[in-house]
Amino acid sequence: MKMEQSVCEPVCTVLREYACEQNILSKPDGSASFKQGDTSVLAGVYGPAEVKVNKEIYDRATLEVVIQPKVGMQSVRERAREQCVRETCEAALLSTLHPRSSLTLVLQVVHDDGSLLSCCLNAACMALMDAGLPMSRLFCGVTCAIDAESQIITDPTAQQEKECRALMTFAIDAKDRNVMMSSTRGSFSVEEE
Amino acid sequence: MAAGFKTAEPLEYHRSFLKENCRPDGRELGEFRLTTLNIGSINTADGSALVKIGNTTVICGIKAELAAPSTDAPDKGYIVPNVDLPPLCSSRFRPGPPGEQAQAASQFIADVIDGSKIIKKEELCIEKSKLCWVLYCDIICLDYDGNLLDACVITLLAALKNITHFSFVVQLPTVTINKETDLADVDIQHKRHLHINKQPVASTFAVFDDDHSGPYSRRGKPGFIVNYCSHR
Numbered sequence: 259m260k261m262e263q264s265v266c267e268p269v270c271t272v273l274r275e276y277a278c279e280q281n282i283l284s285k286p287d288g289s290a291s292f293k294q295g296d297t298s299v300l301a302g303v304y305g306p307a308e309v310k311v312n313k314e315i316y317d318r319a320t321l322e323v324v325i326q327p328k329v330g331m332q333s334v335r336e337r338a339r340e341q342c343v344r345e346t347c348e349a350a351l352l353s354t355l356h357p358r359s360s361l362t363l364v365l366q367v368v369h370d371d372g373s374l375l376s377c378c379l380n381a382a383c384m385a386l387m388d389a390g391l392p393m394s395r396l397f398c399g400v401t402c403a404i405d406a407e408s409q410i411i412t413d414p415t416a417q418q419e420k421e422c423r424a425l426m427t428f429a430i431d432a433k434d435r436n437v438m439m440s441s442t443r444g445s446f447s448v449e450e451e
Numbered sequence: 452m453a454a455g456f457k458t459a460e461p462l463e464y465h466r467s468f469l470k471e472n473c474r475p476d477g478r479e480l481g482e483f484r485l486t487t488l489n490i491g492s493i494n495t496a497d498g499s500a501l502v503k504i505g506n507t508t509v510i511c512g513i514k515a516e517l518a519a520p521s522t523d524a525p526d527k528g529y530i531v532p533n534v535d536l537p538p539l540c541s542s543r544f545r546p547g548p549p550g551e552q553a554q555a556a557s558q559f560i561a562d563v564i565d566g567s568k569i570i571k572k573e574e575l576c577i578e579k580s581k582l583c584w585v586l587y588c589d590i591i592c593l594d595y596d597g598n599l600l601d602a603c604v605i606t607l608l609a610a611l612k613n614i615t616h617f618s619f620v621v622q623l624p625t626v627t628i629n630k631e632t633d634l635a636d637v638d639i640q641h642k643r644h645l646h647i648n649k650q651p652v653a654s655t656f657a658v659f660d661d662d663h664s665g666p667y668s669r670r671g672k673p674g675f676i677v678n679y680c681s682h683r
Contacts, residue, residue, distance in 0.1 A: 312545075334561070337554035344551075424566075444566045 273400075273413045278380070280388040286364075288389020292381035294413060296371035299378050301385035305361035313360065319353040325365045325378060338441075339375050343382055346429040346439040350383070352392040361391065372415040373401035375427040375441060396432040401425065404446050469659060476505075484598075488605070490613050498614025502606040506596035508540075511606040513588050513614050520576060520583040528575020528583035532560040534590045534603055541595035560590065560603055567651040569611060574646060586614070604653040614645050 274295030283289035286302035293299075306319055313320050323344040325336045347363065363385065365378050379399030386393060403414040403422035411418055419425055424444030431438050457464045457475075468475050478484070484505030493499035496512035520527060534556040536544045544550060549557075564570075575584040588610065590603050 334554045334558045337551050338558035341551055341555040443562045445568075 274415075276380075278384055280384055286385075286389070288385045288387070288391070290381050290384035290388050291368075292377055292384060294373055294377045294380070295415065296369055297373055297377045298368040299374070299381040300366045300368055301378075301381035302364045302366075303361065303385045303389040303391070304364075305389065305391065306356040306359035307362070309358060309360035314358050317354060317357050319351070319356040319359045319361050321348055321351065321353065321361045321363065323347070323363045323365070323382075326367065328367045328370060339378060342375060342427075342429075342439055342441050343378055346379060346397060347382055347386065349438055350393050350395050350397050350431075351386065352394055355392050370416065372417070372419045373413050373427075375399065376401040376413075376429075379427075379429050379439075395434075397429050397438055398432065399427060399429050401427045404444070465659065486605070488609055490609055496610075498610045498612075500606045500609030500613055502602050502609065504598055504602050504605075506594055507592075507598055507602050508594040509590060509592050509599070509602040509606045511588060511590045511603075511610040513586055513610050515614070516585045516587065517577075517582060518585045520580060522580075524572075525580035526576045527572035529585040530564050530570065530572070530575075530588065531585060532564060532588040532590060532607065533557055534560060534592070536592050536595065536599075540592040543595075556590075556600060556603060559600060560588075560607060563604060563651055563653075564607075567649050569608065569647060569649055569651065570645055571648060586611075598655050601653040601655050604651055608647075608650055611645060612647055 276295075277291075277293040279291045281289060282291055282300075283302055286304055288303040289301060291298065291300050309320050313322075321344055323340045324332075325340050325343070326332065327336055343363070343365070351361070353361070363382055365381060367374065367378075376399030379397065383397050387396070401413060403411045403418055403426075404424040405411060405418070405422045411422070414422065414425070422444065424442065424446035426440065426442040426446075428437050429439035430436070453464075465475070469480075472480055474480070476484075484507075485503075487503045489501040491499055492501055493510075493512050497515045498513040499511060501508070501510045518529065520529075534553050535549065536553040536556070538544050538546050544552075570586075575586070577583055588607055590607060592599060592602075
């Protein structure tokens, strides 16, 4: 699987060694494990399945994303990440093919060493593929950090993320290379983005 | 008849207006709705503000309390935002624990506070490792008509500028045999304003069908929503 970068003038274009495995869990309809360096996320997809009446949408499938942190309960941070992943998956999935159904995507953080949101996005895409859910496009996630010297670092580790002044995660469409979702934190100029 | 068309074909409904470079409520693409601000309306809060962007109404109340700083940041205070979307503001929200949108909005505001450095958290520290201020910022939406995050940022900034809090004098710990804990002396006579370093401004844009559509008012069916927060 090739992942190309189109970041302008970064110091470090090298992504960490990544690994992906599909169909590793027996119960979910689709599952995948995605590793970026030491960051590892396990994804499981259930669906299309029955949906609760209060959650059903008449013409499309209801996608629910759950991100479980490695330690502790879910907090607001996980909710914000869930929203990012859900919005991206909804844009990629052909949910109108399964009206009044539910799709559940569960992401378990196995280890967080930076670039967690992009690892979640990648694991989500691979798991949705493994489940055989119809998608209009595939997507990948990539994280960039701008450090104190205004250098752009791609796929930062946890230590680099702590020291950077801005952190950006993008979900990029595989077909047209458009940006599907961007989540940024910290201060940076428009040119840097 | 227009209401029927809007429900049946929402995309076509919005496209028909965008062709004329305007929007269903008559605004230009780059035009914001009328914004009004009411400062200091809540007397029991240390700082408060109410903002109305068109029909969207958001109120923020800030309470300052005392706490011990955390061990990994002993010279910093806390700013804790919480965005609440009660069923009052829109039929899309149900009673119960905070939903995903409310929690994601809380995280967004927390990131804006950290990233834009509105207030230096070091200024909230009274005595290193012993005492600091905690600012609990409660942001409640009273009427949800789109563009929630812009309104939250405006009301938070206004309430922070409104806040006046007691200045603090901490007694030095006295060395006695009973090992008394240090007492804090609150000086009610002297209040001071918080120093605001940067003032973030949020603008939300929607991209509809590859054409740029302006500041976001209603939940139509846009292709892409960008929340952009810049500061001076």
